[in-house]
Amino acid sequence: MKIRTRLTLWYAGILIASLLVIGVGTYREIAEQLRHDHRQNSREHAVNEAGEMIFQVGLPAILLGLLGGWWLTRRALNPVTKLTETVEKIHEHNLREPLPRSGNGDELDRLTEVFNSMTARLDGSFQRIREFTLHASHELKTPLTVLRGEMEMALEEENSSAPQKERLLSQIDEIERLAKIVDGLTLLMKADAGQIQLRREPVRLDELVRESFADAKILAQPLQIHISLPVCEELTVFGDRHRLRQLLLNLTDNAVKYNKPDGTAAISLRRVENFAELKIENTGAGVAPELQPRVFERFFRGDPSHSNAVEGCGLGLSIAQWIVAAHDGSIRFTSRPNESTTVTVRLPTGSPVV
Numbered sequence: 397m398k399i400r401t402r403l404t405l406w407y408a409g410i411l412i413a414s415l416l417v418i419g420v421g422t423y424r425e426i427a428e429q430l431r432h433d434h435r436q437n438s439r440e441h442a443v444n445e446a447g448e449m450i451f452q453v454g455l456p457a458i459l460l461g462l463l464g465g466w467w468l469t470r471r472a473l474n475p476v477t478k479l480t481e482t483v484e485k486i487h488e489h490n491l492r493e494p495l496p497r498s499g500n501g502d503e504l505d506r507l508t509e510v511f512n513s514m515t516a517r518l519d520g521s522f523q524r525i526r527e528f529t530l531h532a533s534h535e536l537k538t539p540l541t542v543l544r545g546e547m548e549m550a551l552e553e554e555n556s557s558a559p560q561k562e563r564l565l566s567q568i569d570e571i572e573r574l575a576k577i578v579d580g581l582t583l584l585m586k587a588d589a590g591q592i593q594l595r596r597e598p599v600r601l602d603e604l605v606r607e608s609f610a611d612a613k614i615l616a617q618p619l620q621i622h623i624s625l626p627v628c629e630e631l632t633v634f635g636d637r638h639r640l641r642q643l644l645l646n647l648t649d650n651a652v653k654y655n656k657p658d659g660t661a662a663i664s665l666r667r668v669e670n671f672a673e674l675k676i677e678n679t680g681a682g683v684a685p686e687l688q689p690r691v692f693e694r695f696f697r698g699d700p701s702h703s704n705a706v707e708g709c710g711l712g713l714s715i716a717q718w719i720v721a722a723h724d725g726s727i728r729f730t731s732r733p734n735e736s737t738t739v740t741v742r743l744p745t746g747s748p749v750v
Contacts (some may be wrong), residue, residue, distance in 0.1 A: 475504045483511060489588075491519035530585040533578045540578065544571045580711035584694065587718050594636040594722055601631045601640065601672050601743070605665045608644035612661065615652045619659075623652075627664040631672040633743045635723045643719040644674075646712040647739055651678040654737070671725075671742040682731040691729045692717045716741075 475498065482495050494512045498505045550556065551564045586592050609625045616623050633640070651661040659679035666673055683691060690696050695710040713729070716739075720727040725743040 479504065479508060479511075486515060488518075488522055491515045491522065526585050526588050529581055530589070533582040533585065536578050537575070537582075540571055540575050544568060544575075547571070577711065580715060584711065584714060584718065587722070592722075594639060596634050597637070598632050599635055599637045599640055601633050601674075602628050602665055604637070604641055604644055605663060605674065607641070608648045609663055611645070612648040612652055612663070615649065616655075616661065619652070619655065619657050621652060621655050621658070622660045624660065624662045625664070626662060627666050629666050631665060631667055631745060633672055633723070633745055635743070639719045639722070643716050643741070646716045647674075647676050647741075650712055650739075651676050651737075654678065655680045667745070668742070670745055672745050674741040674743070675738060677736055677738040679736055682733040682735060682737050683729075684733055685731075688729060688731055692727075713739075 479495065492515075494515075495508050497508045497512075547564050547568050551561055551568070556564070583592070605628055606625070609623065609628075613623045648661075648663065651663075655661060655678050661676065661678040664675045692713050693710075694714045696713075697710050717727055720741055720743070723743050725741060727742075728740045729737075730740070731737040
């Protein structure tokens, strides 16, 4: 029950109780006066008059009190409703926008000031985290590049034994994995800070889908996964070709990695109203229903039992979500454990948004 309704009911109860006390008191006073009056007609007339007075005055007073109480309660709580609606719209990207204050210095104005102070502190904390992650990822690139170069040089030495070369190859693979994590974090941090500018040009999405289909077939060969492209309509979207290519690569790579041997993966592209709808469906372990709302979180791995066996760092879907959002589209993830997983992307096909 809303506060507005609760206060109105409380006010109505108090008002009715007050009127009943007044009515009973009035009736008893008249009855006491009539006790000393022995004229029957006068007594009946006074009783009727008292009843009519209570009915004619008391009932309108109750209705007026209820309506007035409801209006006053609504007027008093309107600022609370507006403040609640505004606070509900707060997220990490609009923390710098202050909540509007009334300026009258009352409790709600003070509460709004507290909210603004809190969001300012949160924005500062998020900003420091982004700067730290961005600087750390940038500083890690140079030593990783040096380490990889030294290991590749050691790998080419003729006096290296087979076990040594195998260890070096394993270390190079781990460095490449760490470098991918650093690159992914750098991309996401720059995106959060608004430092990435996307190009807006016509892009034949069907051509990119066919290229990704060919790449996915190569990736799927070692696992004997069957890749199909049942539908690929000719569609053009406005956006950044490089980022859209990266989006398709991330999604198709996941469809192959998080699959089962001899499984299947299907890619389709079709027009749905004014959108280009891309669907990528694959067989595999899937993601449990309670974990599906978290699939776009950074470093989230939906299949803990295969986390060590499958290469990846849990940033692919986060990057995909950012690319789709930057192109004014939407992305949806659905999964049936041990059956199939489907990622649906919709991108507008109209004129570019400036």
